[in-house]
Amino acid sequence: xxxxxxxxxxxxxxxxxxxxxxxxxxxxxxxxxxxxxxxxxxxxxxxxxxxxxxxxxxxxxxxxxxxxxxxxxxxxxxxxxxxxxxxxxxxxxxxxxxxxxxxxxxxxxxxxxxxxxxxxxxxxxxxxxxxxxxxxxxxxxxxxxxxxxxxxxxxxxxxxxxxxxxxxxxxxxxxxxxxxxxxxxxxxxxxxxxxxxxxxxxxxxxxxxxxxxxxxxxxxxxxxxxxxxxxxxxxxxxxxxxxxxxxxxxxxxxxxxxxxxxxxxxxxxxxxxxxxxxxxxxxxxxxxxxxxxxxxxxxxxxxxxxxxxxxxxxxxxxxxxxxxxxxxxxxxxxxxxxxxxxxxxxxxxxxxxxxxxxxxxxxxxxxxxxxxxxxxxxxxxxxxxxxxxxxxxxxxxxxxxxx
Amino acid sequence: xxxxxxxxxxxxxxxxxxxxxxxxxxxxxxxxxxxxxxxxxxxxxxxxxxxxxxxxxxxxxxxxxxxxxxxxxxxxxxxxxxxxxxxxxxxxxxxxxxxxxxxxxxxxxxxxxxxxxxxxxxxxxxxxxxxxxxxxxxxxxxxxxxxxxxxxxxxxxxxxxxxxxxxxxxxxxxxxxxxxxxxxxxxxxxxxxxxxxxxxxxxxxxxxxxxxxxxxxxxxxxxxxxxxxxxxxxxxxxxxxxxxxxxxxxxxxxxxxxxxxxxxxxxxxxxxxxxxxxxxxxxxxxxxxxxxxxxxxxxxxxxxxxxxxxxxxxxxxxxxxxxxxxxxxxxxxxxxxxxxxxxxxxxxxxxxxxxxxxxxxxxxxxxxxxxxxxxxxxxxxxxxxxxxxxxxxxxxxxxxxxx
Numbered sequence: 001x002x003x004x005x006x007x008x009x010x011x012x013x014x015x016x017x018x019x020x021x022x023x024x025x026x027x028x029x030x031x032x033x034x035x036x037x038x039x040x041x042x043x044x045x046x047x048x049x050x051x052x053x054x055x056x057x058x059x060x061x062x063x064x065x066x067x068x069x070x071x072x073x074x075x076x077x078x079x080x081x082x083x084x085x086x087x088x089x090x091x092x093x094x095x096x097x098x099x100x101x102x103x104x105x106x107x108x109x110x111x112x113x114x115x116x117x118x119x120x121x122x123x124x125x126x127x128x129x130x131x132x133x134x135x136x137x138x139x140x141x142x143x144x145x146x147x148x149x150x151x152x153x154x155x156x157x158x159x160x161x162x163x164x165x166x167x168x169x170x171x172x173x174x175x176x177x178x179x180x181x182x183x184x185x186x187x188x189x190x191x192x193x194x195x196x197x198x199x200x201x202x203x204x205x206x207x208x209x210x211x212x213x214x215x216x217x218x219x220x221x222x223x224x225x226x227x228x229x230x231x232x233x234x235x236x237x238x239x240x241x242x243x244x245x246x247x248x249x250x251x252x253x254x255x256x257x258x259x260x261x262x263x264x265x266x267x268x269x270x271x272x273x274x275x276x277x278x279x280x281x282x283x284x285x286x287x288x289x290x291x292x293x294x295x296x297x298x299x300x301x302x303x304x305x306x307x308x309x310x311x312x313x314x315x316x317x318x319x320x321x322x323x324x325x326x327x328x329x330x331x332x333x334x335x336x337x338x339x340x341x342x343x344x345x346x347x348x349x350x351x352x353x354x355x356x357x358x359x360x361x362x363x364x365x366x367x368x369x370x371x372x373x374x375x376x377x378x379x380x381x382x383x384x385x386x387x388x389x390x391x392x393x394x395x396x397x398x399x400x401x402x403x
Numbered sequence: 404x405x406x407x408x409x410x411x412x413x414x415x416x417x418x419x420x421x422x423x424x425x426x427x428x429x430x431x432x433x434x435x436x437x438x439x440x441x442x443x444x445x446x447x448x449x450x451x452x453x454x455x456x457x458x459x460x461x462x463x464x465x466x467x468x469x470x471x472x473x474x475x476x477x478x479x480x481x482x483x484x485x486x487x488x489x490x491x492x493x494x495x496x497x498x499x500x501x502x503x504x505x506x507x508x509x510x511x512x513x514x515x516x517x518x519x520x521x522x523x524x525x526x527x528x529x530x531x532x533x534x535x536x537x538x539x540x541x542x543x544x545x546x547x548x549x550x551x552x553x554x555x556x557x558x559x560x561x562x563x564x565x566x567x568x569x570x571x572x573x574x575x576x577x578x579x580x581x582x583x584x585x586x587x588x589x590x591x592x593x594x595x596x597x598x599x600x601x602x603x604x605x606x607x608x609x610x611x612x613x614x615x616x617x618x619x620x621x622x623x624x625x626x627x628x629x630x631x632x633x634x635x636x637x638x639x640x641x642x643x644x645x646x647x648x649x650x651x652x653x654x655x656x657x658x659x660x661x662x663x664x665x666x667x668x669x670x671x672x673x674x675x676x677x678x679x680x681x682x683x684x685x686x687x688x689x690x691x692x693x694x695x696x697x698x699x700x701x702x703x704x705x706x707x708x709x710x711x712x713x714x715x716x717x718x719x720x721x722x723x724x725x726x727x728x729x730x731x732x733x734x735x736x737x738x739x740x741x742x743x744x745x746x747x748x749x750x751x752x753x754x755x756x757x758x759x760x761x762x763x764x765x766x767x768x769x770x771x772x773x774x775x776x777x778x779x780x781x782x783x784x785x786x787x788x789x790x791x792x793x794x795x796x797x798x799x800x801x802x803x804x805x806x
Contacts, residue, residue: 055731056727056730056731057730057731057734057735057736057738058726058727058729058730058731058736058738059730059738085723087723087726087727088723088726088738088751088754088756089756090739090754090755090756122721122723123721123723123724123726123727124722124723124726124751124756125756229723229726229727229730306709306797306801307801310797310798310801310802311801311802313798313802314801314802314803315802316802316803318525318526319527320488320490320491320525320526320527320632321526323461323490323491323526323527323632324459324461324490324526324632326461327459327460327461327462327632328458328459328460328461331460332460333460333461335460335461335462335491336493348491348527351491351493352493353491353492353493353527353528390798390801390802391798391802392795392798392799394709394713394798395713395716395793395794395795395797395798396795398709398710398713398714398717398793399713399714399716399717399718399719399793399794400717400719
């Protein structure tokens, strides 16, 4: 392995060399203290770029635009707004997304084809273009503007989700920001995540590495089982670290993948733990599965179960719900082989319930991170998924979202 | 068609000729006013019997017992308890289920092979057999005991779910009871449902008819997406109506199927509308789908979406969530062809949002039954699914279920 991976204090999407960002309040969201709703991410050097998007068949206009532009493998800026998803908006939505890209391109002085677009917010409303035209002119880019950009993409998020890591003696840095909260059950990505790196990376490897990282991170979180129309993960690599371009099999490939995985897992856990109404992070590990697809499906089904989530919220040691969820996951399981742990306490061995100290289990369920693990004893594959508890607050937030 | 179908006032599972039932409080559930937790359904004549069970790979002991006995196509009694699911209980659970069947057989004076068993309640606890041994001796059967039996299978249900219908000049009657509430996303059945008829029915036809009826009723409801370990639908036909045995193609086959469908849809809607914490029934109809499987999947995905459910609870006209749900359902849809209605008001035509009067939509969302329909304009298949809104009360109920 080439070099160790170290998190950067207060790291964000502008931590890698050559990236700048900025944001403003354009008036798309309701005005509250300190609110931002429109931002730009920009690299001073052209980047190779890869993206992963929602598998929802109803795709927002900005997703359609990104998917049209990314086959080139190139981009230099991203413009993003919150407060309006620009989804289910027909031809008008596509025209608006293209205009937003053009306005951002003028602002940063590049051609429109170099700009990608993302939106998050209410579905079925068109973008307030007058506000956006005025707003984009107010965006000022800076070298630590990643923090502002993160604020501009938050909706019901309660905490910013930012991270950066450097590899070895700062050979290169990878940074990222994300937003999550509701409608989170990504099928190829989470709501919005922007990743940057100053590493020089071959485009083919970049695409593969991003897919791999998303599969162990964003594709393993769930807040509510609802997959968004706007899910977008973008990774821009500008090469300013000056390394030999990384490609499949090159000496930095492994450490790049590891660093990218860790960045994505960090952000994915932030998204899960800050789900709408959430009080704690649930981490479900399924091991001993016959294959990786089975391990992933079983872990994600358990972490998505509303009954498991509600039990964790209430500190209720109702482990039968974990068994019921894995049983309905579609994965072949043999009841008499299953071991079930909450924390490191075994509650079921070989399918049979063991006596347990209720207070001990309740204490684990009330901690900020709740580890649940299932050993299927059928094979060797292991996967981990992350989610959050289900509280009354989730219902309160989502029963009056547009009113 | 042979004869019209009429609902029987105060009809229940003992409305068909020759069926009796009774229940008692054995002490399995916590004592509250009027609570019952153990009951028996009995036919004075031997029955042909069909059953449909959970597809969860973790199956409760009573489900395993029923699946072992039903290939014979014969049964004469059902014994059922609430308060303990007898699921994830290993060999002990199977032995207990067999003993419960034997005790019930002694009580009603038939051989144990004629008894089917069902349980509902907490997973992972063994049956309190001392209480059940004493309890079964107290069960007294009567000709209107269906109402008592329904009470004995309720858990967090707030309303009994009972129905009966007679065909023509009382050629035959079909009766049914059900319980639902939580962990409701049946894959072949709902939590528990017992159906009786005095019609003479050929066993092959009975099995097919029950499957067909379940597919348009119980398999189209969802409360929370969690499929139970104990889902059981049983149909016993004792032939005391004295009709020519009904088989595929015989003159009463159509009307029997129609009556059974209506009975099952009635009970399924009761289960959906009385979901844990529910305030209103949501009815989602998808038409213009390319095939029936697609119509069913799309309807069920929309009615299961926690975000759609929360919006209905809050009276929030956030129709974009309906579009997002159908888009992630896995069904091939073309956004620009979709029409969306809430009640009879069109909100989306050809994928484009229409202006609407918010107060009108809010009024529909606040009514006891909320109809949502999607026209995909791709084919001719139509399916309807039923669910309920998602309230804080669902979380409250499920966060302290075992404590």
